[in-house]
Amino acid sequence: MATLYTVLTDFTQWLMDLIAAILDWTKLGILSDLGDWLQSAPVVDFVTTLLVAVIYLITVMMFALCFIWQERKFLGRFMDRRGTQVGVLGFFQNFADGIKVVLKEHIVPKDSDHALFEMAIFTYLASTFMLFGCIPFSDNFYVIDVNLAVLLGIAIFAFGPFSILVGGWASNNKYTLIGGMRAAAQLIALEIPLLLCVVSVVVLTGDLSFVGIVAWQEENIWLIFPLCIGALTFFIAAIGESERIPFDLPEAEAELVEGWATEYGDIRWGLQMASDYFRAYILCALFTMLFLGGWAGPEFIWAEAWFLAKTFIVFFFFIWVRAATVRIRTDQILKLGWRRLLPLAVINLLIAVALKVAEVF
Amino acid sequence: MSQVIVYDKPDRSEEEVASAIRAKFPSVELLKVAPRRLHFRAPRESLFELCKFMRDELAFEHASCVTPVDYLDHFTVVYHISSWTDHILAEVQVDLPRDDPTVDSIAPLWGGANWHEREAYDLMGIVFKGHPDLRRIMLPEEFRFHPLRKDFIVGRRV
Amino acid sequence: MTDEMWINMGPQHPFNHGLWNLRVKLKGETITAAEPIIGYLHRGWEKMVENRAYPQIVPLADRLCYGSSLSWNHLYCLTAERLFGVEAPDRAKYIRVAALEMQRITSHLTWLMAVGTDLGSYTIMTWSIRERELFLDLLCKLSGARMTYNYCRIGGVRNDLPENYERDVNRTLDEFDRRLRDLEALMDENEPFLMRTLGIGKMDGRTAMNLGLTGPILRASGVDMDLRKLDPYEAYADMKFEVCTHTDGDVYARYRVRMDEMRESMKIIRQALAEAPAGPVRVKVPRCPPKGNVVCRVEDPRGESLMYMVSDGTERPYRLKVRSPNFVNLSASPPMLVGFKISDVPAIMGVMDMCIGETDR
Numbered sequence: 001m002a003t004l005y006t007v008l009t010d011f012t013q014w015l016m017d018l019i020a021a022i023l024d025w026t027k028l029g030i031l032s033d034l035g036d037w038l039q040s041a042p043v044v045d046f047v048t049t050l051l052v053a054v055i056y057l058i059t060v061m062m063f064a065l066c067f068i069w070q071e072r073k074f075l076g077r078f079m080d081r082r083g084t085q086v087g088v089l090g091f092f093q094n095f096a097d098g099i100k101v102v103l104k105e106h107i108v109p110k111d112s113d114h115a116l117f118e119m120a121i122f123t124y125l126a127s128t129f130m131l132f133g134c135i136p137f138s139d140n141f142y143v144i145d146v147n148l149a150v151l152l153g154i155a156i157f158a159f160g161p162f163s164i165l166v167g168g169w170a171s172n173n174k175y176t177l178i179g180g181m182r183a184a185a186q187l188i189a190l191e192i193p194l195l196l197c198v199v200s201v202v203v204l205t206g207d208l209s210f211v212g213i214v215a216w217q218e219e220n221i222w223l224i225f226p227l228c229i230g231a232l233t234f235f236i237a238a239i240g241e242s243e244r245i246p247f248d249l250p251e252a253e254a255e256l257v258e259g260w261a262t263e264y265g266d267i268r269w270g271l272q273m274a275s276d277y278f279r280a281y282i283l284c285a286l287f288t289m290l291f292l293g294g295w296a297g298p299e300f301i302w303a304e305a306w307f308l309a310k311t312f313i314v315f316f317f318f319i320w321v322r323a324a325t326v327r328i329r330t331d332q333i334l335k336l337g338w339r340r341l342l343p344l345a346v347i348n349l350l351i352a353v354a355l356k357v358a359e360v361f
Numbered sequence: 362m363s364q365v366i367v368y369d370k371p372d373r374s375e376e377e378v379a380s381a382i383r384a385k386f387p388s389v390e391l392l393k394v395a396p397r398r399l400h401f402r403a404p405r406e407s408l409f410e411l412c413k414f415m416r417d418e419l420a421f422e423h424a425s426c427v428t429p430v431d432y433l434d435h436f437t438v439v440y441h442i443s444s445w446t447d448h449i450l451a452e453v454q455v456d457l458p459r460d461d462p463t464v465d466s467i468a469p470l471w472g473g474a475n476w477h478e479r480e481a482y483d484l485m486g487i488v489f490k491g492h493p494d495l496r497r498i499m500l501p502e503e504f505r506f507h508p509l510r511k512d513f514i515v516g517r518r519v
Numbered sequence: 520m521t522d523e524m525w526i527n528m529g530p531q532h533p534f535n536h537g538l539w540n541l542r543v544k545l546k547g548e549t550i551t552a553a554e555p556i557i558g559y560l561h562r563g564w565e566k567m568v569e570n571r572a573y574p575q576i577v578p579l580a581d582r583l584c585y586g587s588s589l590s591w592n593h594l595y596c597l598t599a600e601r602l603f604g605v606e607a608p609d610r611a612k613y614i615r616v617a618a619l620e621m622q623r624i625t626s627h628l629t630w631l632m633a634v635g636t637d638l639g640s641y642t643i644m645t646w647s648i649r650e651r652e653l654f655l656d657l658l659c660k661l662s663g664a665r666m667t668y669n670y671c672r673i674g675g676v677r678n679d680l681p682e683n684y685e686r687d688v689n690r691t692l693d694e695f696d697r698r699l700r701d702l703e704a705l706m707d708e709n710e711p712f713l714m715r716t717l718g719i720g721k722m723d724g725r726t727a728m729n730l731g732l733t734g735p736i737l738r739a740s741g742v743d744m745d746l747r748k749l750d751p752y753e754a755y756a757d758m759k760f761e762v763c764t765h766t767d768g769d770v771y772a773r774y775r776v777r778m779d780e781m782r783e784s785m786k787i788i789r790q791a792l793a794e795a796p797a798g799p800v801r802v803k804v805p806r807c808p809p810k811g812n813v814v815c816r817v818e819d820p821r822g823e824s825l826m827y828m829v830s831d832g833t834e835r836p837y838r839l840k841v842r843s844p845n846f847v848n849l850s851a852s853p854p855m856l857v858g859f860k861i862s863d864v865p866a867i868m869g870v871m872d873m874c875i876g877e878t879d880r
Contacts, residue, residue, distance in 0.1 A: 331860065
C-alpha cells in the first residue's frame with residue numbers, strides 16, 4: 001500500500017540520487033563522498049520526515065483555519081446574522097486577517113522583560129505546532145507514530161500554561177499578570193480530569209498510540225458508548241483547556257481586556273489567537289480519536305475525510321456551547337474542575353477498569 | 362429575603378409636613394405649597410439640622426438633587442429632597458453670600474448627595490463643610506475656574 | 520498576588536460602555552475598594568444651554584443619552600412647559616406616553632445587549648439588538664429618526680401619529696411578546712448566566728435609598744418606588760400597570776425587574792394608543808417664559824431624572840440643572856463592588872445601564 005511515507009521516500013531517494021549523480025560528475029573526491037552520504041538511509045529518512053512534517057503542518061493549519069471560518073459562520077447563524085462575507089462563503093476573511101496582523105508593527109512594552117516576553121509567545125506557539133506532529137490524520141498520514149504518542153501529546157499540551165504564565169508576567173501589565181495566573185490555575189484544574197479520561201481509554205484499549213487506540217475501536221466499539229461519562233468530562237474539560245467561552249477566563253475581554261496576550265501585537269498576537277483554534281482543533285481531534293473511533297468509517301470516502309468530518313462535528317458542539325452560555329468566574333471554574341469533573345473522571349476510570357477486568361471486549 | 366417596601370398611599374399631607382417643619386424651625390420660610398411639592402427657604406445655619414429632622418422624623422429618604430445657582434449678587438443652593446413615603450418633593454433654597462460660599466454638607470445624611478455636592482463644588486465653587494471627599498469631579502484637578510458661574514465667559518481661553 | 524494592587528479599568532476598556540474609569544483595588548482577585556472616575560465626556564451641557572434659546576435646547580436634550588434620547592427630550596419639554604405655564608393637549612400626552620414607553624423598551628434592550636457582551640455571550644447581544652430594531656422602526660415611523668428623535672416640542676409633540684400606527688404597534692407588540700419569551704429563556708434557563716448573576720452585587724433597600732439609587736436598581740432591592748405612580752406626569756395617572764419589584768437586590772433581581780418592566784411597558788403602549796383622545800397635538804407657547812423657577816422629575820428608564828430650570832424672563836434659560844439617574848447610581852457603585860471578584864465587575868456595572876453621555880453631561 002502506497003502510503004504518504006513510501007511515496008515521499010521514493011521521491012527523496014530519487015532526489016538524492018540525482019544530487020549524488022551531479023556531485024559525481026564534478027569528479028571531486030570530497031563532493032562524491034558527500035553524494036554517498038546523502039544517499040545513505042538515515043539522511044533519506046530524515047529528509048522524508050521533514051517533508052512529511054511540512055506538508056502535514058500546512059494541511060493541518062489549513063483545516064485549523066477552517067475552524068475559525070466554521071466558528072464565524074456557525075456563530076453567526078446562532079446569533080441570527082450571516083457571519084463573515086469576505087470572498088467565497090467568507091473563507092477569505094482569515095487570509096485578510098492574516099495579512100493584516102503580519103503587516104502590523106511589533107511593539108515591545110518598554111518596561112517588560114524583553115527576553116521572556118519574546119520567548120513566552122515563541123514557546124507557546126512552538127508547543128502548539130509540536131502537537132500537530134502527534135495527531136495523525138489516518139493510519140497512513142501522520143508525522144510520527146511513537147508508542148507513547150498519547151502521553152507525548154498530553155505532555156506537550158501541558159506545556160502551554162507555563163508559557164502563558166511567563167508571558168503574562170513578562171509583559172509588565174496587571175491584566176496580563178492576572179490573565180496568566182488564571183490560565184495556570186484553570187488549565188491545571190482541568191488538566192487532571194482530562195488526563196484521567198485519557199487514562200481510562202488507555203486502560204480499556206491497552207495501547208498508548210493513537211493508531212492502536214483507533215484500531216481497537218474499529219475492532220470493538222466506539223468508546224463513547226461504554227465511556228459516555230468520560231466523553232462528557234473530556235468534552236467539558238476540553239472546552240476549558242482550549243480557553244473558550246464559557247471558560248475563557250484567561251482572556252476574558254470584559255474584565256481583562258485581552259488577558260495574558262494584552263501586550264502582544266502583530267503576527268505574535270495573530271498566531272496566539274489562531275493557536276487557540278489550533279488547540280481547539282487538537283482537542284477535537286483527540287476527542288475524535290479517543291471516543292469517536294478516529295478515522296474509522298465506511299470506506300466509500302477516505303479515512304482522512306471521516307476523521308475531519310468527525311472533528312468538525314465535535315467543534316460544532318464547541319461553537320454551540322459558546323453561543324448558548326456566558327462566561328463563568330474563575331472560582332466557579334476551579335470548583336467545577338475539582339469538585340465535579342474530577343469525581344466524574346474517577347468514576348469513569350473505575351468503569352473502564354471494571355470493563356477491562358470483566359473482559360467485556 | 363425581605364419584604365417589598367410599598368409606597369402606595371402617602372402617610373402625611375403636604376400641609377402636615379409643612380407645619381411640622383415650621384413648628385420645629387421658625388426661621389425656615391415656607392415659600393409655596395403645591396400638590397406633591399413643598400418649597401422652603403432656609404438660613405444656611407439651620408440647613409443641616411433641618412435636613413436631619415426631615416430625614417429622621419419626616420421620612421425623607423432620598424436626596425434627589427443639589428443645584429447651585431449663581432444670581433450674581435449671591436449664590437443659591439437648591440436642595441431637592443424626596444419623600445417616597447409621603448410622595449413629596451421638597452425644595453429647600455439656601456442663599457449664600459458671594460464672597461463666602463460655604464454651607465454644611467448633607468452628604469453625611471444622604472449618600473446620594475455626595476457626588477452632587479462634588480459637582481456643585483467643581484462647577485460653581487460652593488464649599489461644603491463636612492463633605493467626606495470634596496474634590497473636583499468633572500474637570501481636572503488643576504483647573505482654576507468654576508465654569509458654571511455667571512462671570513465665567515464662554516469661549517474665553519483658560 | 521498577596522499584595523493589594525490598584526487596577527484602572529478604563530477610560531478605554533472593553534467593559535465600560537462609554538468613557539469612564541473604574542479604579543478597583545484588588546487583593547488576589549477580590550475587590551477591596553473601588554472608585555469610579557468620571558468627567559472624560561464632560562461637554563459643559565449645562566453651560567451650553569444657558570446660551571441657547573428654549574426651542575434650541577430640545578435637540579440638545581436628545582444628546583444627553585443616545586440610548587434613551589426621547590426621555591430626556593420629553594423631560595426638557597415638560598419642564599419648559601411648566602415654566603411657560605402651558606400644558607400639552609391631551610392627545611399629545613397620550614402620544615408621549617406611548618413613545619416614552621417604546622423608548623423605555625429600546626433602552627432596556629440596549630441595556631440587555633450591554634449585559635450580554637459584558638458577560639461574554641454575544642448571542643444575548645445580537646438577539647436583543649434584533650428585537651430593538653422592531654421598536655426603532657416604530658419610533659422612526661413616528662418621528663423620522665432612529666436614535667435622536669427630537670420628537671417632543673414645548674407645548675406638545677412634533678406631529679400626530681402616522682396612518683395605521685396603532686395597528687402597526689399592536690402587531691409589533693404581539694411579535695415582541697413572543698420574542699421576549701425566547702430571550703428570557705436564553706437567560707433564565709441558562710445555568711452559567713444564573714451562576715454569574717445570583718447573589719452578586721447585593722444591596723438592601725434602605726441602603727440603596729440612602730445612596731440615592733433610583734429606578735430598576737432600587738426596585739430590585741425591594742422598594743416599590745416608581746415616579747410614574749408616585750408623582751404622575753403626562754397621562755400616567757390614567758394608565759393601569761404594575762410596578763415591578765424584586766426583593767433580592769442582586770444582579771439577577773435587577774435583570775428580572777427590567778425584563779418585567781418591558782412587559783408592563785407593552786401594556787402601557789397598548790392602553791395609551793387605544794385611549795388617546797382626538798384633538799390637536801401641539802399648542803403655541805410664548806417666546807419668553809415668566810420669571811421663576813420650576814422643578815420637574817420623571818421616571819427615566821434608568822431611574823429618577825430631574826430638571827431644575829430658572830428663568831430670568833429672557834428667551835434663554837438662566838440656569839438648567841440636570842439630575843441624571845446614572846450619575847447617582849454610579850456614585851453608589853463602590854459598596855456593591857467591594858467583596859466581590861473582579862469577574863463580577865462587568866456583571867454589576869453592566870446591569871447598571873451605564874450611559875456616560877448623561878452622567879458627564
